[in-house]
Amino acid sequence: MGNTSSMLTQYDIEEVQSNCHDLFEQQEILSLYQRFCQLDRNAKGFISADEFLSVPEFAMNPLSQRLLKMVDGLNFKDFVAFLSAFSAKASLRQKVELIFKVYDSDCNGKVSSKDIMEVLRDLSGSFMSDEQREEVLSQVLKEAGYTSDSFLTLEDFIKVFGSSGPEMNVEIPVD
Amino acid sequence: MSSTAGKLVTWKSELDLDHHNLEDYLPSGSSINEPRGKLRLRDLLDISPTLTEAGGAIVDDSFTRCFKSNPPEPWNWNIYLFPLWCLGVVIRYCILFPLRCITLAIGWIIFLSLFIPINWVLKGHDRLRKKIERVLVEMICSFFVASWTGVVRYHGPRPSIRPKQVYVANHTSMIDFIVLEQMTAFAVIMQKHPGWVGLLQSTILESVGCIWFNRSEAKDREIVAKKLRDHVQGVDKYPLLIFPEGTCVNNNYTVMFKKGAFELDCTVCPIAIKYNKIFVDAFWNSRKQSFTMHLLQLMTSWAVVCEVWYLEPQTLRPGETGIEFAERVRDMISLRAGLKKVPWDGYLKYSRPSSKHSERKQQSFAESILARLEEK
16 A cells, blocks of 8 residues: 655655755656655665666766766755756756756866866767867857866856757656 | 657667667757757757756656556555455455465476376377476466466467467566466576576476576577577477567566567567556566565465467568567567557666667767858
């Protein structure tokens, strides 16, 4: 009788909701919890890198290793907070912030051209040479008024993305 | 699934034929596939398509869905039905279960008391011995089916013993094999199991001509392939049964069929098996429970209801590859049993996807960036 989702009390749900700026409905939290328990195979309370990689669609993602550093070992509350940027209700700033964090791998609050190069390398693999990548990067940086030595902050990112924010919505399946 | 309007791209199957259909189903790289004018910093920094895919995969993915147990809907939800449900529990555990254990024990006693002497006495008379052994194996499987009150309906003509044909079926649990075996003694290709199942495999089922392999051992693949060919060409052999998915799926989906069974140059007879989840979920989640626990679960439920369809035999069409043939047969089975098709290789349960898949994404990304760079 009963199922895993009933283990969350109203209080728990509200706490999780406030931790993710109320970007998810109660039903969505419940179905995320089911998913969390499913991925957390031996009920440790967090999802390990290995368990994330057991999802082939995730393991195939070119950015999976980079994302793993961000999601490895998250508890349910932080797991939901991480996913909240994918909510359709999330603001442009929240979405850009997630993108910024992906670039800012050393978490120092600024993104150097080296950081961008690394992401570019993950995304293009062996299909672009280092020279090509450098050429692309220096060209677009120059056009946007930066040089290869400049550091981009979150504010710069928001400015670059402008009013048309990134399309980054994931629907939570609610059954 | 991600909500981006991912454009489905069909890749020429030049890279990896075994996974040729995978990209048809998955949202590909992104919307950056089509050059949209000059490349800007924003376009380069915008990794949202890739992130959306990753986020979508974390939230839900079709692979994990294939192996999710779906417990039957609880019906003991109100105060009037609850006592009735309790009564049901008492009947199931205290009356039905012991009766079923006795049935199974009787079955085993009859089986062993005949099987062992016959194996001994009729050493020289292979044909007669095989015939009797076959009847005995069918009988013990009937006892197994009876032990969980299997209500099995068979549709279509019963399999016949002929050379150059293989039977393929979708796979939900080891009980598939028992359900099919009680009608016709098949020789089956199975993963080698530990414990008492392994003992049965190496003693009794061996005599039916079953073939064992170890999934993790690469050299086993070649040995099995050779044994397969020998078996199919043999005249006096049992019909061969293969579960081309290679792993148990929860009977709502079908995963990719391994092409081995379809490249034997013989007739393929599809069998579709659909379990009714009204009393118990027949899916054997081998990660969560042992086969013994799975059997106990079946033996303490009211009944296992299932339908078996023997479908029309198929042969390789001219110009068709083994993979296309496998897909065609998978279509037939999925349609008949009402299963959804997913493009995954079931072996991903045990291993990580090859880097080829992410390389393909990288390639499309790199191509679009380079194409846009040249547009001035």
